[in-house]
Amino acid sequence: MTVELEGLVRDIPDFPRPGVGFKDITPLLRDAAALHDVVERLAADWGEVDVVCGIDARGFILGPPVAVRLGVGFIPARKGGKLPWEIEQVAYSLEYGEEHLELHADAVASGQRVLIVDDVLATGGTAEATGTLVARLGGVVVGYAFLIELGFLDGRARLRDAPVRSLICYA
Ligand code: AMP
16 A cells, blocks of 8 residues: 655755755654555665665664665765764765765675665755765665655756665655
């Protein structure tokens, strides 16, 4: 059964700053049927996956159940300065300034097939940086799975190395 997901995403205008329409997924996460449906659909039809990579921060909520569903492990791509061990790091630009994204240096083994998961695809910079990190460690990006895509920002244009899928797209 497919659940109607869109009605469970709350729009918060001007959060965290003026002009941003924040997609709050907490109503969806607390709905058992919706959460189950999202995990099933994010995990479906990727072929062989060796590990799921979730992006800081809400990719840490959606990624692990997708990994469990696929019978594989989970690795976190974290914002700069959070991982305790040796890291691989990529800088990427935000609207204001620069951010760093990091993976532990041993997070991906050479040739491993990695599914990247996050809640929202906006400009694509964060997911692109994650794909770059995976590739630098010798992994192969199998795909990018998002709950929500802000289609009007055309983030998928930056993710040319693998298929991009989203469950809800705002045109
Ligand atoms: P971007 O790099 O522009 O694609 O931004 C994607 C990251 O920022 C994801 O990790 C999202 O969680 C977060 N994000 C960007 N825009 C929004 C939004 N409108 N609502 C909620 N999260 C967002």
